[in-house]
Amino acid sequence: MHNETSTPVNRDVAAWSAVLDDLEQRLGRSAADQHAEVDEWTPPMGIGPIPAQLVDRAHELLSGQRERAHELDVTKNEVTRHLDAVRSVPAMRQASAAVYLDVTG
Template sequence: MSADRSAAWSAALEAMELEADAVEQMLRHRELLEQAAQKMVFVPPAGIGPLPLELTDRAHLLVQRQLDLARELSIAIAGNRQQARLVNRTRREGSGGGPPPVYHDIRT
């Protein structure tokens, strides 16, 4: 295997390991994330009346920001589910007694 290819694969594997580390950290601290999410539920204060006109632009920007974050979270969740399906499929295919499938470059 050439040194360039080895370096490229090492970098790819390192990136995958870092992603796995990040996911493990999130899973280890899932209860903190859930607690934080519960604290983030916005309840408007009672009796404050309608939004003042001078705050309208700020409120519109905040709504757009929240919509953008919701979209990003949806994308992240979908990606996570896709990765989980891939891992489960790989485990099932590799559970026939042999080693799990691996990438094999057949180019010369």
């Protein structure tokens, strides 16, 4: 009896499918919760090149990762601008002095 799952091609597809599943889950967690901690990813060793039938899936994942990286970069820039604005407010020197913060301009 011949077992289809034992062929090298099927093992490569299964191994790469597991890798892509993991990366897609990591991306999903990051997109769903910007505060989610995602462990550092280590590329698997010894599974060979990605099988042709998974290339489109890998490209979609890469596109999603690039989009998420852009979103994180935009968020980082917004936070930097907010921190710069907060830092630009002079420290109060006298407890009795009034402090006004222009929140519209």
